[in-house]
Amino acid sequence: MQRLRSGSTSLLGSLSGRQLKKKALNSWVAVQDTYFSTKDIFERHRVVFTVATSIASVITAWAGYSIRHYHESKVDQRLESIEKAMNNNYHLGHTEIKKIVDPGSSSTAAWVATAGTTLVIGYGLGWRGGTWYANRQFKREQMKMLGQLKPERWQLLGRVTTQDGYVLSLQRIPVGQSGEKPAGNRPPVLLQHGLLMDAITWLLLPPNQSLAFALADNGFDVWLANTRGTKYSRGHTSLTPQDPAYWYWSWDELVAYDLPSTFQYVHDQTGQKLHYVGHSLGTLIALAAFSKDQLVSMLRSAALLCPIAYVGNVTSPLAKNAADNFIAEGLYWLGLHEFDPRGQPVVDLLKDICSKPGVKCTDLLTSFTGQNCCLNNSIVNTFLDHEPQATATKNMIHLAQMMREGTVKMYDYNDENKNMEHYGQPTPPVYNMTSIPNDLPIFLSYGGADALSDVNDVKLLLDSLKDHDSDKIVFQYREDYAHADYVMAANAKQDVYDPLIVFFRLQ
Numbered sequence: 001m002q003r004l005r006s007g008s009t010s011l012l013g014s015l016s017g018r019q020l021k022k023k024a025l026n027s028w029v030a031v032q033d034t035y036f037s038t039k040d041i042f043e044r045h046r047v048v049f050t051v052a053t054s055i056a057s058v059i060t061a062w063a064g065y066s067i068r069h070y071h072e073s074k075v076d077q078r079l080e081s082i083e084k085a086m087n088n089n090y091h092l093g094h095t096e097i098k099k100i101v102d103p104g105s106s107s108t109a110a111w112v113a114t115a116g117t118t119l120v121i122g123y124g125l126g127w128r129g130g131t132w133y134a135n136r137q138f139k140r141e142q143m144k145m146l147g148q149l150k151p152e153r154w155q156l157l158g159r160v161t162t163q164d165g166y167v168l169s170l171q172r173i174p175v176g177q178s179g180e181k182p183a184g185n186r187p188p189v190l191l192q193h194g195l196l197m198d199a200i201t202w203l204l205l206p207p208n209q210s211l212a213f214a215l216a217d218n219g220f221d222v223w224l225a226n227t228r229g230t231k232y233s234r235g236h237t238s239l240t241p242q243d244p245a246y247w248y249w250s251w252d253e254l255v256a257y258d259l260p261s262t263f264q265y266v267h268d269q270t271g272q273k274l275h276y277v278g279h280s281l282g283t284l285i286a287l288a289a290f291s292k293d294q295l296v297s298m299l300r301s302a303a304l305l306c307p308i309a310y311v312g313n314v315t316s317p318l319a320k321n322a323a324d325n326f327i328a329e330g331l332y333w334l335g336l337h338e339f340d341p342r343g344q345p346v347v348d349l350l351k352d353i354c355s356k357p358g359v360k361c362t363d364l365l366t367s368f369t370g371q372n373c374c375l376n377n378s379i380v381n382t383f384l385d386h387e388p389q390a391t392a393t394k395n396m397i398h399l400a401q402m403m404r405e406g407t408v409k410m411y412d413y414n415d416e417n418k419n420m421e422h423y424g425q426p427t428p429p430v431y432n433m434t435s436i437p438n439d440l441p442i443f444l445s446y447g448g449a450d451a452l453s454d455v456n457d458v459k460l461l462l463d464s465l466k467d468h469d470s471d472k473i474v475f476q477y478r479e480d481y482a483h484a485d486y487v488m489a490a491n492a493k494q495d496v497y498d499p500l501i502v503f504f505r506l507q
Helices: 002-044 046-090 094-101 108-145 199-203 211-217 251-270 281-291 317-324 327-333 344-354 364-369 377-386 393-405 416-423 455-464 492-505
Strands: 166-168 170-173 188-192 221-225 274-279 299-305 442-447 473-478
Touching (some): 188 211, 188 281, 211 492, 251 274, 251 281, 274 281, 281 299, 317 364, 317 393, 327 393, 442 492
């Protein structure tokens, strides 16, 4: 009987424990929901909270003054009664009594100081606090996207290994801002950054303005690529970044290995064809792959921002001077296989270039990209916190060859025997842009102030696409945009990203 009672108590205790645990979990979920909903309301209505806080500060200051004034009037009345009593009983004068009991007068300066202090605190907690909170949230979202924090909305997905052994990281935004997955499959979109950049290209703008979050909030499954050699893709199955062989590649290898491996991975994970967005070098490697009829079977459509194929008309003083003076080749001959823009050798070379006549490097970004129309200082500072990223010196040589020769061909070893060894012919093969399938849906946007994707070079590309199906290609020209505007401009969402998203929805 005792054993049965004991077992029954244990069973009741177990059930009670489960119920308590369930209630605790439900309570925690409720707390989380309350926290996130409150946070979301605060983020959306920072100005309202700021004004309300300021008004509350003024009211607090006024109420404090009123209470103090009331208290002091009461004290004065009490003091008067005490003074009367002491004068009657002890015959003390008013001045003597005042010396004993006077707490001190309350000056106008004290009232102003009290109100001013309260207003400053209110301002700090309101507008400045809201700004600090927003900036902190922005940085946290960037960290989440880079895999340093991993809640459900942001995922760092393992690794993609290329056929030549490079291990690439890939980030994903599987859901929109609401955190809810809509019914049906979300069409996948792969975002590919440009030269000397990584996936943070798409996160430089605040979350409500960046392309990555705009796509996610519009029902797309967003994937962010990181090219080999960048901060989050420095792995290899047998080499380390300290090995010269690790850096023995140009964008030819990105076309042959990185892009196909990444496409295949996203396609396998989602079971769907994908949309593609490339910026700068991200457009070149895509166009080269499409010209060889690669990847097209896994592709729904492609958006090309600052399209690069032909670069013979580059007007960037930094890029042109470096190409004309064989700067990258010089680094390679010195044994510098990794082109690290933050490294001392490259910094020294930039200083040398900037000292040449006609090259003004006061604004280094403008000297490289052209006069961007719509950047603000905070975005540029964010860019400099994370970028530029490293690439292979051989890759820089390849691009310099294209600038000098005005062609779109594979890396030239400047040796017929070596070219024969690699290509089976004495000269490098050409990427034929006219071979891009005419029925491939393409959205192409370029800027009139771009010093890297020059208008004349873009026109050469457009001429190669003149036979493209007219209902399958969309051109957008922004006269005031330069190279960085497409990923950093404050108005990029409404001017470029929204039309791009509409284009994707139609495919």
